[in-house]
Amino acid sequence: MNGIPVTWGAPRPERADAARNRAQLLSTARQMLSESGPDDLTMDALAERSGLGKGTVFRRFGTRAGIFGALLDESEHALQEQVLSGPPPLGPGAEPVDRLIAYGQARVRWLIENRMIARFALDGRQPIPGGARTSASQIHIRMLLRQLNLDGVNVDLLTVQLTAALDGPLLLYVSADALTSTAPQVEQQLGSAWQELVKRVCRP
Missing domain, CATH: 1.10.357 (Tetracycline Repressor; domain 2)
Structure with missing residues (x-):
């Protein structure tokens, strides 16, 4: 999708802790979507549900739309x-x-x-x-x-x-x-x- 940050082939290497955080955040986001739909999937709610700091969520996704963009990229x-x-x-x-x-x-x-x-x-x-x-x-x-x-x-x-x-x-x-x-x-x-x-x- 134009504007969604996607790449062909293998993704750039990540630090182990960053990769774990990304996997945890995306897994939590998918679970939240399944349980209550997109309206409740916010930056603050994702940080609270995942047990990670708000700073980590904001650095990873930037905006609420960035969460959905990352989910789209993964799929x-x-x-x-x-x-x-x-x-x-x-x-x-x-x-x-x-x-x-x-x-x-x-x-x-x-x-x-x-x-x-x-x-x-x-x-x-x-x-x-x-x-x-x-x-x-x-x-x-x-x-x-x-x-x-x-x-x-x-x-x-x-x-x-x-x-x-x-x-x-x-x-x-x-x-x-x-x-x-x-x-x-x-x-x-x-x-x-x-x-x-x-x-x-x-x-x-």
């Missing part, structure tokens, strides 16, 4: 692994257009499955709505577009536009009722629309 690891080493067309071995279509459809599915966390991971206080850090989607989409050798196309700008089409705010345009009652149909419709978009913009 995205499986998708990243499929992209890096899974079977084609999502993984290596397929044509770039087929991989691009498969990635968008997989990401739509992942966003719908994680829609509650994705909504709360949005931080309206950021000066740039999508965030300033390059997302995993941008890295992957840019790589596939460059493989297509699209003459006369500004690949960097097209990457940003395609990434935005798969961003978390996409689901803000879909009603909560629709996502709850007809999520499979919504996923199919968004996936089909992504396929049509990719085929049109990637024509030789």
Whole structure:
């Protein structure tokens, strides 16, 4: 998700104590979400429930949205692994257009499955709505577009536009009722629309 700090591959090494704190905080946050939903998952409540100091929580996440962003980052690891080493067309071995279509459809599915966390991971206080850090989607989409050798196309700008089409705010345009009652149909419709978009913009 654009703006959520995610990375491809192995994470940077952490000190043992920092890694333990991170694992404890994320485990506690998931438990709190399961028990009482997102409204009660605040910085103060997480610090109290985890038994760690408020300073530790603030240093780790920065904001309340950062807690949800970290949960989203963690849940995205499986998708990243499929992209890096899974079977084609999502993984290596397929044509770039087929991989691009498969990635968008997989990401739509992942966003719908994680829609509650994705909504709360949005931080309206950021000066740039999508965030300033390059997302995993941008890295992957840019790589596939460059493989297509699209003459006369500004690949960097097209990457940003395609990434935005798969961003978390996409689901803000879909009603909560629709996502709850007809999520499979919504996923199919968004996936089909992504396929049509990719085929049109990637024509030789």
